[in-house]
Amino acid sequence: MNRWGIPDEIEKIVIKRDLRCVYCGISFRTKKSQQRGKSSPSWEHVINDIRVISLDNIVRCCISCNASKGKKNLLDWFSTPYCLKRKINKKTVARIVRIHIKRYCESG
Numbered sequence: 001m002n003r004w005g006i007p008d009e010i011e012k013i014v015i016k017r018d019l020r021c022v023y024c025g026i027s028f029r030t031k032k033s034q035q036r037g038k039s040s041p042s043w044e045h046v047i048n049d050i051r052v053i054s055l056d057n058i059v060r061c062c063i064s065c066n067a068s069k070g071k072k073n074l075l076d077w078f079s080t081p082y083c084l085k086r087k088i089n090k091k092t093v094a095r096i097v098r099i100h101i102k103r104y105c106e107s108g
């Protein structure tokens with residue numbers, strides 16, 4: 001487990017899967033993102049509950065998105081100026097987040 005309580009197996013899969021910020025799409029493979037700047041990767045629980053340890057709740061997003069989202073509900077966050085300005089919405093986010101929205105936010 002890493003220090004956020006994420007099991008090694010999940011951590012490895014997510015690092016391979018999320019090569020870009022799942023929200024704004026910024027690449028984690030550029031030199032800039034490796035300099036611990038705002039575009040470097042951080043761990044994110046889509047549902048803001050650290051007990052939900054599953055491959056579709058644990059994603060990587062950039063520090064900017066993580067800081068902006070904070071503890072907001074995903075759909076609420078999409079209507080904030082941060083997302084509007086960057087055109088981040090349920091259609092532009094990574095597939096894993098879209099799956100997540102379908103499963104948890106748009107049930108019924």
Ligand SMILES: [Zn+2]
Nearest residue numbers: 021024062065
């Ligand atoms: Zn981002």
